[in-house]
Amino acid sequence: MSIEQIAAKVRSGERVRAEEALDLYRHAPTPVLGRLADSVRARKHPGGIVTYIIDRNVNYTNVCVAKCNFCAFYRPVGSAEGYVLGFEELFRKIDETIAVGGVQLLLQGGHNPDLPLTWYEDLFRAIKGRYPAFKLHALSPPEVIHLSRLSQLPVADIIDRLKAAGLDSIPGGGAEILVDRVRRLLHCYGKATADEWLDVMRQAHRAGLRTTATMMYGTVETDEERLEHLLRLRALQDETGGFTAFITWSYQPSHTELGGVEATGVDYLRTLAIARIVLDNFDNLQASWVTQGGKVGQLSLAYGANDMGSVMIEENVVRAAGAAYCMDEVEIVRNIEDAGFVPMRRNMHYEQLGDPMFRQRDVPRMLELATARAAGEATIPAELRLYPARSRLLKAQRSSLESQDKT
Amino acid sequence: MPVSDAELALLAVSHDIVSIGMQADEVRRARHGTRTTFVRVAQIAADPGAPILALPAAGEMCITGTPASRAAAIERVRQVATAAGNIPVSAFSLADLEQLAVAEGIGLRVLLEDLRAAGLELIADAPIDRLRDARRSIEEVNIAGLVLARLTIHQDRSPDPLSVFKAVATLQRAVGVVRAFAPLPRAIDAARPTTGYEDVKRVALARIVADSVPSIQVDWSLYGPKLAQVALTVGADDVDRVSPEDDQTAGPRRAPLEEIRRNIRAAGLEPVERNGRFDIVRPFESPRVMSSAAGGGAAHDERAR
Numbered sequence: 001m002s003i004e005q006i007a008a009k010v011r012s013g014e015r016v017r018a019e020e021a022l023d024l025y026r027h028a029p030t031p032v033l034g035r036l037a038d039s040v041r042a043r044k045h046p047g048g049i050v051t052y053i054i055d056r057n058v059n060y061t062n063v064c065v066a067k068c069n070f071c072a073f074y075r076p077v078g079s080a081e082g083y084v085l086g087f088e089e090l091f092r093k094i095d096e097t098i099a100v101g102g103v104q105l106l107l108q109g110g111h112n113p114d115l116p117l118t119w120y121e122d123l124f125r126a127i128k129g130r131y132p133a134f135k136l137h138a139l140s141p142p143e144v145i146h147l148s149r150l151s152q153l154p155v156a157d158i159i160d161r162l163k164a165a166g167l168d169s170i171p172g173g174g175a176e177i178l179v180d181r182v183r184r185l186l187h188c189y190g191k192a193t194a195d196e197w198l199d200v201m202r203q204a205h206r207a208g209l210r211t212t213a214t215m216m217y218g219t220v221e222t223d224e225e226r227l228e229h230l231l232r233l234r235a236l237q238d239e240t241g242g243f244t245a246f247i248t249w250s251y252q253p254s255h256t257e258l259g260g261v262e263a264t265g266v267d268y269l270r271t272l273a274i275a276r277i278v279l280d281n282f283d284n285l286q287a288s289w290v291t292q293g294g295k296v297g298q299l300s301l302a303y304g305a306n307d308m309g310s311v312m313i314e315e316n317v318v319r320a321a322g323a324a325y326c327m328d329e330v331e332i333v334r335n336i337e338d339a340g341f342v343p344m345r346r347n348m349h350y351e352q353l354g355d356p357m358f359r360q361r362d363v364p365r366m367l368e369l370a371t372a373r374a375a376g377e378a379t380i381p382a383e384l385r386l387y388p389a390r391s392r393l394l395k396a397q398r399s400s401l402e403s404q405d406k407t
Numbered sequence: 408m409p410v411s412d413a414e415l416a417l418l419a420v421s422h423d424i425v426s427i428g429m430q431a432d433e434v435r436r437a438r439h440g441t442r443t444t445f446v447r448v449a450q451i452a453a454d455p456g457a458p459i460l461a462l463p464a465a466g467e468m469c470i471t472g473t474p475a476s477r478a479a480a481i482e483r484v485r486q487v488a489t490a491a492g493n494i495p496v497s498a499f500s501l502a503d504l505e506q507l508a509v510a511e512g513i514g515l516r517v518l519l520e521d522l523r524a525a526g527l528e529l530i531a532d533a534p535i536d537r538l539r540d541a542r543r544s545i546e547e548v549n550i551a552g553l554v555l556a557r558l559t560i561h562q563d564r565s566p567d568p569l570s571v572f573k574a575v576a577t578l579q580r581a582v583g584v585v586r587a588f589a590p591l592p593r594a595i596d597a598a599r600p601t602t603g604y605e606d607v608k609r610v611a612l613a614r615i616v617a618d619s620v621p622s623i624q625v626d627w628s629l630y631g632p633k634l635a636q637v638a639l640t641v642g643a644d645d646v647d648r649v650s651p652e653d654d655q656t657a658g659p660r661r662a663p664l665e666e667i668r669r670n671i672r673a674a675g676l677e678p679v680e681r682n683g684r685f686d687i688v689r690p691f692e693s694p695r696v697m698s699s700a701a702g703g704g705a706a707h708d709e710r711a712r
Contacts, residue, residue, distance in 0.1 A: 030640055030675070031432070034425045261666070264673040265633030266640060295603030296633045302425050302604075338602045340422030 003028050010036045010277055013043065021227050025274045030266060037273035037304030044283055045306045050341040051284075051350060052308040052332050054357070055104035055137070056097040060085045060123075064110025066142065066191040070176070070219055072255035074110050078393035084112065086381025087126055094131055097313060101329070101357040103347055106310070107138035108173055111146040111191065113390045117161065120147065122383075124166035136166055137348050140173030141200035142191040150390075156203045163207055169348050170204045172212040172247065178232050179225045186219055186258070198236055205242025210349055213243045213282075217271055218251040218263035226271065230278040237281045244350055245284035245307060248275055249291040265296045269303045276304025284350050294327055298335040307346075308332050329358045410615055418615070419569050424607050424641075431611035431642030434618055443639055443676040444622070445646035445667050446683060453499070455483045459490045464664075465651035467556070467683030469531050470498035477511045477518060480504075481525045488526025495683035497529035497556045498522065501544055502537035504530070515544060519551035529554045529683055534561035534593065535575060545582045556683055557587045557624060557647065562594040568609050572616035579619045586685060587622040587645055588613060591630060591638075606634055607641050614642030627667065636670045645681075646671070 006020045007028070016024070024033065042048075063082040064074035075082040085093075094105060105127070124136060139147075139162065148155045159167075176186055178194040192200070204211050213233045217226050237243050248271055250263040263271075268288070276285050287305040289297020290312060297308070311329045327335070333356045336343040345353040389395040410418075410430075418427050449465035451457070453472035462468075468491045474480035480499065488496050499522075508515040519530075530548050533555055535541050548555050558578075563571055572590065579585045590613035591606055601609075614623045622645040625638040635646060650663040671678040680689035 031425050031429045038425065261669070264670050265636050266670075266674045268633075269637070293631065293633055294600070295606060296637065298603040299424070299607065299637060302423075335602050339604050 003032070007032060007036055011039055013280075015280055016277060018227060018231055021230070021274060021278050022224060024277065025223055025227065025270065030270055030273075033270055033273040033277075034303045037276035038302055040276050040280065041285070041304050041306050048341050049344050049352070050301060050306055050308060050336045050339075051344050051346040051352065052311060052329075052336070053104065053346050053348065054097070054100060054102040054311045054313075054329065055106050055348075056093055056102055056313040057106045057108075057310065058085070058090065058093055060090065060107060060109040061112045061115065062110050063112040063114070065113055066111045066146075066188065068176075068186055068188040068191065069257040070186055070188075070216070070251055070253075072252070077113060077391045084115065084381060084384060087123060087383055089381070090123070090127070091130060094127065094134060098131070098134065100311075100313065101345075102311075102313065103133075103353070104135040104137050104168075106171055107136060108140055108143065108171060111143065113150065114384070114387070114394045116387050116390070117147050117151045117153070117158065119384075119387050121161060121165040124162065128166035135168045135348055137169045137171055138162075138167055140171050141197045142174035142188075144170070144200050144204075145192050145196055155200055156207070159200075159203050159207050159209065163209060167209070169209055169244075170201070170211040172201070172214040172243075175214045175229070176216045177219070177221045177225055178215075178229045179221065182219070182221045182225055194232065198232060201236060201242065202240060205240035210242055210244045212245045212247060213237075214246070215248040215271075215275070216251055217248060218267070219258060219260070227274070227278065230275055234279055234281060237279070241281075243282055244348065245286055246275055246279050246282045247286040247288060247309070248272060249288035252291060265292060268292050268296060269299060272300055272305060273303045289327060294331065294335060297327075298339055301336070301339045301341060307350075308336060308343075329356060409618075415569055415612070415616065419567055419608070419612060422604070424604055424611070427608060427611045428641030431614040432640060434614050435623070435642050435644050438621070439644045441676045442679055443644055443646065443671045443674075444679050444681040444685075444687075445627070445649050445671070446681050447651040447664070448648045448683075449494075449651045450648075451487055453480070453483055455479055455486060459487055461490060462651040463494075464653055465494055466681060466688055467529070468494050468496050469556075469683075470496070471531070473503045474499060474507060477507060477513070477521065480507065480518075481521050484522050484525040484527045491526075495528045496526060497531040497683055498527055499531055500537070501530050501533040501548065501555070502539075502561075505539050505544055516547045516551055519547055519553055523552050527553060529556040532557050532559045532589075532593075534559045535571065535578070536563055537561045541574075541578055542581050545578070545584065549582065549584050554684070555584060555586065557589050558585045558620070559589045560592050562592050562596075564592075564596070568612060569616065572613050575613070575617045576619060579617065585620050587624045587647075588617055588620045589624040589626060589647060590617075591625065593626075593629065595629070603634065603637075606630070607637060610638045610643050611641045632666065632670050636674050639671065639674050639676055 006024055061084045062073055062075050063077055144158055148158045175197055176188055180194050183189040201211050215229050250268055253260045253262055284307050285305045286307045286309040287297045287300035311332055333343045343356050347353055389398050446466045447464055448467045448469050449462040450469050450471050451459055453470050453474050468487055470483055470487055484498055505515055508518045530553055538544055575588055590609045623643045624645040624647045625635045625643045626647045627635050628648045649667050653662050653664050668678045679687055682688050
């Protein structure tokens with residue numbers, strides 16, 4: 001089948017098969033891909049509305065036993081640079097988020113063996129007790145699997161308990177490429193196989209939670225494997241309909257063990273466009289301006305994206321790997337309108353909340369993102385001592401502190 | 408086929424950047440095919456006391472900044488030309504030289520001839536929005552035996568860039584010596600940076616309107632790899648100011664030379680290195696078959712074109 005025949009199929013709303021998607025991805029000129037993706041976006045969002053959310057991306061701990069070789073954020077257990085945020089610190093971040101119109105915390109972190117399931121339950125209940133309307137979009141599938149292994153409970157039970165404690169939805173992090181050959185090479189097979197990642201999402205959808213899906217490309221995968229990832233997501237969405245959105249970004253190589261180079265801007269636009277075409281059962285595609293910069297982020301709106309993601313107040317993971325772009329609400333709204341779209345605030349379920357809050361620059365333009373923890377601050381949250389230590393290093397530290405207390 | 412004023416006005420207000428880009432890309436391909444040139448530029452301060460770093464990989468040694476006096480300008484050009492060997496030397500903004508000539512009470516041509524005698528080959532840039540008399544000054548450059556390296560825009564914040572692009576086209580019809588035009592402003596307002604749509608539309612419209620200018624240029628160091636690469640798909644065919652320092656501390660694949668080549672190839676184009684004289688210094692090397700597994704981007708081709 002020629003590119004034009006496949007394009008006609010897309011334009012008529014027919015689903016593309018794997019080999020057709022690969023042909024398009026490899027051989028269609030970039031503007032053709034863009035136009036096709038834009039036609040799918042326009043069909044799904046005929047009003048020309050582009051949404052965004054005001055939330056805060058908080059990483060509650062950087063201590064992680066997964067040791068993925070593409071990650072520049074994690075610190076091993078016992079590292080002097082390791083941290084866990086205390087409940088009070090998290091409340092302060094929520095207060096700041098609400099002050100600028102934020103409605104949600106995107107809460108993700110490392111696989112810290114010293115944070116048991118009860119720590120998460122207590123945290124979620126405490127947050128919901130203080131901020132009942134505030135949403136918790138928290139714990140990506142590998143974190144859920146980590147808790148399942150740590151507490152020796154089935155994934156479905158973990159999800160039920162977290163949901164009962166206040167979890168509203170699950171972010172699609174940790175998907176990387178949902179092909180086990182790739183996951184082995186990236187040292188992330190152990191944290192979650194492709195099937196395990198998908199099964200967490202399946203269980204979450206069955207439990208009534210909505211989730212997002214992601215793809216980090218540009219490491220060791222082939223074009224076929226990128227498409228396999230998309231097709232597996234499409235199949236699960238056919239089954240459950242639980243995904244609200246898809247977000248893709250390029251691997252950020254700085255300060256990582258894997259190293260290498262970042263995929264180019266044109267590659268990002270092509271990948272976004274093919275995702276819009278293949279994921280015909282996903283309503284929303286986000287632009288990853290955090291990794292691509294505001295300019296290519298805005299151009300994403302011509303290549304299939306209908307959402308500008310989050311007005312970023314804090315981000316730590318891709319920042320650690322070299323990405324340093326930042327836009328406040330005024331900037332995001334200006335970019336949306338300049339591209340000919342109508343900006344609208346949303347929540348995690350992509351329900352429209354209203355017009356932009358800050359039309360004028362009432363708040364100073366944030367030139368630098370907040371970080372998880374101020375440099376040099378190394379206090380251990382008091383409530384951590386309420387939970388039993390599991391790692392050898394933390395047990396030794398506790399024992400030493402107890403000895404000091406006695407003397 | 409020439410584009411009418413009415414069609415241009417429609418393009419200028421359109422949000423359909425993909426279509427505008429396709430139209431500009433057709434003009435670019437008719438002139439250059441997939442060939443995409445780039446130049447590695449060593450930037451040297453105008454102060455005669457500042458060090459001159461010898462960078463043999465540079466295709467152009469460019470003296471940047473405003474000269475303090477005629478004597479200082481001549482002395483600096485002489486110093487850099489001596490250090491440059493066979494590398495073409497460019498220097499100064501033509502707008503600054505206009506002002507310097509007035510301040511020194513001499514004609515612009517006299518100043519330009521002095522600089523040429525000191526070893527200068529190229530005037531680094533001519534910002535059309537800062538020149539007192541663009542046509543006359545560029546003709547003086549030509550008469551003095553110098554070459555204009557690039558026509559630029561200093562700080563045009565007009566929402567309608569068509570008028571300035573039409574002025575560039577008119578200027579080129581008069582002088583015929585503009586080799587490259589960089590349509591994105593050099594001065595960026597950090598408090599209100601241009602958007603991706605604005606930049607892409609500017610590049611595309613510049614290619615369509617200034618069709619008698621051979622090359623539409625994008626500045627690699629000023630606009631960054633991602634936007635510069637996209638610009639190459641919407642009308643630009645030349646990448647300016649690539650670093651001549653082939654720093655391989657982050658690995659050979661992240662060194663500037665490999666990065667520019669990878670970006671051009673990943674856009675489906677052919678990288679060709681040139682120097683400041685627009686001579687090809689490194690011919691196109693057959694692209695390796697790249698796969699995304701190499702981390703360098705999707706291995707798309709343009710066979711369907």
